[in-house]
Amino acid sequence: MGSKKKKILVGMSGGVDSSVAAALLLKHGHEVIGGFIKNWSDSKDLATGECAWKSERRDAIRVAAKLGIPLMTFDFEKQYRQKVVDEIFRGYAAGITPNPDVLCNQYIKFGLFLDAADEVGADSIATGHYARVKRDKDGQAHLYRGLDQDKDQSYFLYRIAQRALRKTFFPVGDLKKQAVRSLAKRFRLPVFDKPDSQGICFIGKLDMVEFLRKKIPSKPGDIEDENGKVLGRHSGLDAYTIGQRQRILVSSGGQAWYVARKDVDRNALVVVAGAEHPLLYSKSAEVADMAWIAGKKPTDPTLDCRAQIRYRQDAVKAVLSKGAKSGRYRIDFRQPVKAVSPGQSAVIYKRQECLGGGVIIGT
Numbered sequence: 001m002g003s004k005k006k007k008i009l010v011g012m013s014g015g016v017d018s019s020v021a022a023a024l025l026l027k028h029g030h031e032v033i034g035g036f037i038k039n040w041s042d043s044k045d046l047a048t049g050e051c052a053w054k055s056e057r058r059d060a061i062r063v064a065a066k067l068g069i070p071l072m073t074f075d076f077e078k079q080y081r082q083k084v085v086d087e088i089f090r091g092y093a094a095g096i097t098p099n100p101d102v103l104c105n106q107y108i109k110f111g112l113f114l115d116a117a118d119e120v121g122a123d124s125i126a127t128g129h130y131a132r133v134k135r136d137k138d139g140q141a142h143l144y145r146g147l148d149q150d151k152d153q154s155y156f157l158y159r160i161a162q163r164a165l166r167k168t169f170f171p172v173g174d175l176k177k178q179a180v181r182s183l184a185k186r187f188r189l190p191v192f193d194k195p196d197s198q199g200i201c202f203i204g205k206l207d208m209v210e211f212l213r214k215k216i217p218s219k220p221g222d223i224e225d226e227n228g229k230v231l232g233r234h235s236g237l238d239a240y241t242i243g244q245r246q247r248i249l250v251s252s253g254g255q256a257w258y259v260a261r262k263d264v265d266r267n268a269l270v271v272v273a274g275a276e277h278p279l280l281y282s283k284s285a286e287v288a289d290m291a292w293i294a295g296k297k298p299t300d301p302t303l304d305c306r307a308q309i310r311y312r313q314d315a316v317k318a319v320l321s322k323g324a325k326s327g328r329y330r331i332d333f334r335q336p337v338k339a340v341s342p343g344q345s346a347v348i349y350k351r352q353e354c355l356g357g358g359v360i361i362g363t
Contacts, residue, residue, distance in 0.1 A: 007031040008169065009117040010126045011109060012071065014059030016191055017128030020180050021171040023187045025126060026067055033122060034064040034071035037113060039080040039104075062190045072120070076112050083107040089215045092238040095264040096343025101156045110157075110164040117167070126169040129153045130177075131354075133168060141165040143293050143354040148176040155311050158347045158357040162295040209239045209247070221267035223250055226260065226279055234269045237262045243280060243339025281336035285309065287346045287358035288328045294355065306349040307331050309340055309360065315349050329358060 010022040012034040025032050036057050064071035084103045091098030117125045130146030131154045146152040172180050184192035216238050223232040232250035244259045248271055255273040260280055272279050306315035317334035340363050347357035
């Protein structure tokens, strides 16, 4: 984290990771300010019935008090709805599967929150993400996977601007999750045994279809097999993503059915039998809206790399090249990849370094 002492605004969510991040920065002698981000007030705490953000903020206040640091609250709910939630609805309505956590990091945590740090006179920001930053002598910042490969979150961070990455610290990025838990207990943080959060960034775990129905009306259509035979009905293509097994309302016939394709023009859901059906695999992907996190795009016509097309999927060997249309790229996988979904992110790595990525628009 460097020897020079800094004034750092730490994003404190009330969870274990961000709390330990703040504690570690204090231990290293930095001046730490806690920053709680209020982005979403619709979710309810199942235990208390109150807005979930209030209980999260209460935990952040308790941690800040234990550490003896101030805690500021930043209300970004309006911007979050515009930049993240509205994009979720737009994407699903168009038949794709967008990634809200990528958008949240780009626009909120490493956008508005960084601006807030400048306003309060902080030199840098920090979060509890499992990722690492390495800096060149000239200050250029590079994003690397977190040490804990099971918790690595660099996949969600590929769209961070170079300006933000240069001013960011990830204090738990060099630690395993178990070590972070142990530190939380050693620091006597009141959230040391708090479960990990799940679900969409700031919204939490929810029934996605129920959430989408708030803005996207149900549009039923046919469920077909690969040969066009009608097997049943779906309630709307937005309720499905490639590779999905749930909510496929057909007679199973002893088979497990999986989504292979969404035909938006015909409003038809194409499913196949069996998790290893060839139609679930792709040899390539076309991506657009590329972002290069180090600020430099490759100069060679092709790039040997590893590509990761989902958070919980392993990165596979691939070749990246410029696509036929301007601004687009093609990824050729060395081995077929399962469930490549338009709207999701394809993130490019060179060994442990995240180079950038783009949005999948086709296969």
